[in-house]
Amino acid sequence: MSGRRPKNQPEGGQxxxxxxxxLHYAKRGPMRFTSHRDFARAFERAILRAGVPIAYSQGFTPHPKISYASAAPTGVASEAEYLEIGLRERVDPAALVGALDAALSPGLDVLDAVEAAGGSLADRIDASAWRIELPGVSIEAARHAVETFLKATEVPVERLTKQGKRTLDARSPVVSLTAAQTTDVTPSEVAGVPCAILDLVVRQVTPSVRPDDVLSGLREAADLELPVPPRATRLAQGTLMAQGELVDPLAADREVAVIGTPSP
Amino acid sequence: MSEAPVTTANLRAAPTVWPQLEQLLPKVSKPIQYVGGELGAVTKDWDAAAVRWVLSYPDAYEVGLPNQGVQILYEVLNEQPDVLAERTYAVWPDLEAQMRENGVPQFTVDSHRPVRAFDLFGISFATELGYTNMLTMLSLAGIPLDSSERDETHPIVVAGGHAAFNPEPIADFVDAAVLGDGEEAVLEITAIVREWKAEGCPGGRDELLLRLARTESVYVPRFYDVDYLPDGRIQRVVPNRADVPFRVHKRTTMDLDAWPYPKKPLVPLAETVHERYAVEIFRGCTRGCRFCQAGMITRPVRERSITTIGEMVKEGLEFSGFGEVGLLSLSSADHSEIGDICSGLADQYEGTNVSLSLPSTRVDAFNVTLAQELARNGRRTGLTFAPEGGSERIRKVINKMVSEEDLIRTVVTAYTNGWRQVKLYFMCGLPTETDEDVLQIAKLAHEVIKAGRAATGSKDIRCTVSIGGFVPKPHTPFQWASMSSPETIDNRLKLLKQAINSDRSLGRAIGYRYHDGQPSLIEGLLSRGDRRVGAVIRRVWESGGRFDGWSEHFSYQRWVDAAAETLPEYGLDLDWYTTRQRDENEVLPWDHLDSGLDKEWLWQDWQDSLSEYEQDDCRWTPCFDCGVCPSMDTEIQIGPTGKKLLPLTPVNAGLKVPS
Structure with missing residues (x-):
């Protein structure tokens, strides 16, 4: 080691x-009301509780090495959230799933873990699939709104951000949008009312267009009113293929892991 | 369960309100605070519980959740097999409006059950500014605001916490108040309620309250009548029922090692004001600062042993995953083995990213040594010193024995040990205070910066002067004192600011934070108020008063108007309660509530204060007869034990699966 330590840096290092x-994780049920920051704090504590040998950044206030792929908004459930952690000791990914899942509150569920084979997680995510339940909305009303929305080339909607109101186009990033009748049990606890279900695939753009914005778009374009707050769930994230399906962002790592695993 | 006697009390149904609440949450800010699901939270079978408590700290979740009192009682109660305890907090006005519009009642965050369905509703008041939030919770719960209008279908509303040492301003709204430590008191109350319910609730609510009152440690305001003199002062407070004691005594939990709570701290998903595992290293303080209610009402000093502290920290961190530990007490450096505690913990957590903090308030270079020890792993926390008074004279008045040289030496030690910033805490509005006393704060701060620059040879050092408003509190030597008017306080704060900035070079290195005088005056009204002040609280709440501890919600004008509308009926006004000095023979609203302190001793200490005579600490000098130990049958419990913290066995390499 030559040269001097930068000013105000502690000795030693991490x-x-x-x-x-x-990691692939889910945000379910009441836990959908966690914000991204809430999840991040809970996850850092889970790392400590589970004894995960997390690596830290250098400096006077070292931070654990955790990076998140685009997080679902507060109030939206998700079956497909992703993050990456850096470790100072090797662990078995399967054991990590069990330990971290037990260390997190029920509803914040760790589903899968794969050793990163390189590349960037963010580069493998360019679209999201969402399911949106609309209690109190008939299938006819939903279908009509969807048709009108899809016919438009542009549907400007307003969103309140911390910087104030901003306008974005809710139509162009929408890859597909279909309306269906609820098939199984009533998804919301409000029994005896119709419930339309929207299936939505949206390309990731900046600023991102979220389920809320598409619903605003349905109201703008086709006067679709929601008597009860809707319930959205992210079903998948990944690379958008020509036929509209999404490729699991961990698939590439998984292949390498399988090929690269030395036989016992 | 069908054999259980059928009474109104166990017919209470408590279906969850979650389905209705869930519809409202997308419309409010920070919905996660209403969801529950924290680590450490307990959900139990409603029907299997013989006694059901709902506990509250009457402020927003982010402030209420970390409250130690609520967490300790929650755990103590839930450890009982047939007892269920849940928690509720004050909801923000956005959710309150939604709940009123949609008929959703005040709910617990654990199982989202309606508060009204519980047997007991315990509210912990650390400050009087939570009173209006209590009224919001009662109203949203569908519980009548007035104790006299409640029946067997309503919970017994019990106040606790330091403000409960004078519950008279909320006497109309609470059914009972408990003074002092809660660990054993809640179990005793639980036993009485359990027995009364098992007997089929004989005599109804009145009988239950009477049984509680007979313990002599639960105050039931309705069993006491207050008579007034023609001039408005209290003539006497007397029981209006047979077998109700003339005085109600505070509870003291001895042997803190036998009560090592919280073991399983609540770990929130929402962001809260304290994100750390807190361990009380001792309770009580006999430094004798005359303004300090906590130091007066929590006597005697009871230390938790170094070994119990070590175990609690280890288990608390493993359970919670917190990255920070706070070693709490009223003056942490005073623990008889604080040096060994700090170096032991520093050894145990060296090389980890756990940060250890000692909220230090005493001005003592030893504190810097301890903080230095705790910062060994690179996680350095802030340093705060509290000389409290600016001049040597006023520090004698308040019995804060620290000289200017002590302060400068301590702060310079901090600077030379690498701290570039320290915080100095003072009060404004103290008894006998003059402008000159407050201006001395500027001189002290200037001296601190000059000495710090000289010692470090660097201009890169700062101090922040933080000023709080003095509020005279019951059961302290200053309970007779007059408050200064907000105008006087604000003028002194302005003069101080000018004095700090009179030297531009020094002034630039000094930060200045203060609260203006108006909120303190209202705190003064509430802290030393009597039952007639209840009308003011009610009027403020009716006109929209909420979250009075938050400057953005507090409205001084609303309190002034409410006082002007309600107090003249009794021939009184706001000044009568706040800026008026009391005489030795005046009956104070809390005289029938026994904190153990001898009123004659308090009066003598008040006289000593006026003659600037200092009082030593009874831990190191002979007993000065404050009265607590003999009247409460307690004693000072301090070490040293001579034990040391052992190195932690290396954490099992590999992953753990928490249960």
């Missing part, structure tokens, strides 16, 4: 990263 693991 252990280097020896393994990167990508």
């Amino acid at each position: 252990a280097p990263v020896v393994q990167r693991i990508r």
Whole structure:
């Protein structure tokens, strides 16, 4: 080591990263009301509770090495959230799933873990699939609104952000949008009312267009009114293929993991 | 369960309100605070519980959740097999409006049950500014605001916490108040309620309250009549029922090692004001600062042993995953083995990213040594010193024995040990205070910066001067004192600011934070008020008063108007309660509530204060007869034990699956 330590840096330093693991997790039920920051705090504590050998950044206030792929908005459930952690010791990904899932509140559920084979998680995510339940909305009303929306080339909607109101186009990033009747049990606890279901695939753009914005778009374009707050769930994220399906962002790592696993 | 005697009390149904609440949450800010699901939260079978408590800290979730009192009682109660305890907090006005519009009642965050369905509703008041929030919770719960209008279908509303040492301003709204430590008191109350319910609730609510009152440690305001003199002062407070004691005594939990709570701290998903595992390292304080109600009403000093502290920290961190530990007490450096505690914990957590903090308030270079020890792993926390008074004279008045040299030496030690910033805490509005006393704060701050620059040879050092408003509190030597008017306070704060900035070079290195005088005056009204002040609280709440501890919600004008509308009926006004000095023989509203302190001793200490005579600490000098130990049958419990913290066995390498 030559040269001097940068000014105001502590001596020593943190252990280097020896393994990167990508996690697939879900935000379910009441836990959908966690914000991204809430989840991040809970996850950092879960790391400590589960004894995960997390690596830390350098400096006077070291931070655990955790990076998140685009998080679902507060109030929206998700079956498809992703993050990556850097570890200072190697762990078995399957054991990590069990330990972290037990360390998190029920409803914040760790589903899968794969050792990162390189590349960037963010580069493998360019679209999201959402399911939106609309209690109190008939299938006819929903279908009509969807048709009108899809016919438009542009549907400007307003969103209140911390910087004030901004206008964005809710139509162009929408890859597909279909309306269906609820098939199984009433998804919301409001019994005895119709409930239309929207299936939506949206390309990731900046600023991102979220289920809320598409619903605003349905109101703008086709006067679709919602008597009860809707319930949205992210079903998948990944690389958008020509036929409109999404490729699991961990698939590439998984292939490498299988090929690269030395036989016992 | 069908064999259980059928009474009104166990017919209470408590279906969850979650389906209705869930519809409202997308419309309000920070919905996660209403969801529950924290680590450490307990949900139990409603029907299997013989006694059901709902506990509250009457403020927003982000402030209420970390409250130690509520967390301790929650755990103590839920450890009882047949007892269920849940929690409720004050909802923000956006959700309150939605709940009123949609008929959703005040709910618990654990199982979202209606508060009204519980047997007991315990509210912990650390400050009087939570009173209006209590009224919101009662109203949303569908519980009549007036204790006298409640029946067997309503919970017994019990106040606790430091403000409960004078519950008279809320005497109309609470059914009972408990003074002092809650760990054993809640179990005793639970036993009485359990027995009364098992007997089929004989005599109804009145009988239950009477049984509670007979313990002599639960105050039931309705069993006491207050008579007034023609000039408005209290003539006497007397029981209006047979076997109700003339005085109600505070509870003291001895042997803190036997009560190592919280073991399973609540770990919130929402962001809260304290994100740490807090361990009380001792309770009580005998430093004798005359303004400090906490130091007066929590006597005697009872230390938790170094070994119990070590175990609690280890288990608390493992359970919670918190990255920070706070070693709490009224003056943490005073623990008889604080040096070993700090170096032991520093050893145990060296090389980890756990940060250890000692909220230090005493001006003592030893505190810097301890903080230095705790910061060994690189996680350095802020340093705060509290000289409280600006001049040597006023520090004698308040019995804060610290000299200017002590302060400068301590702060310079901090600077030379690498702290570039310290916080100095003072009060404004103290008894006998003059402008000159407050201006001395500027001189002290200037001296601190000059000495710090000289010692470090650097201009890169700062201090922040933080000023709080003095509020005279019951059961302290200052309970007779007059408050200064908000105008006087604000003028002194303005003069102080000018004095700090009179030297531009020094002034630039000094931050200045203060609260203006108006909120303190209202706190003064509430802290030393009597039952007639209840009308003011009710009027403020009716006109929209909520969250009075939050400057953005507090309205001084609303309190002034409410006082002007309600107090003249009794021939009184706001000044009578706040800026008026009391005489030795005046009956104070809380005289029938026994904190153990001898009123004659308090009066003598008040006289000593006026003659600037200081009082030593009874831990190191002979007993000065404050009265607590003999009247409460307690004693000082301090070490040293001579034990040390052992190195932690290396954490099992590998992952753990928390249960």
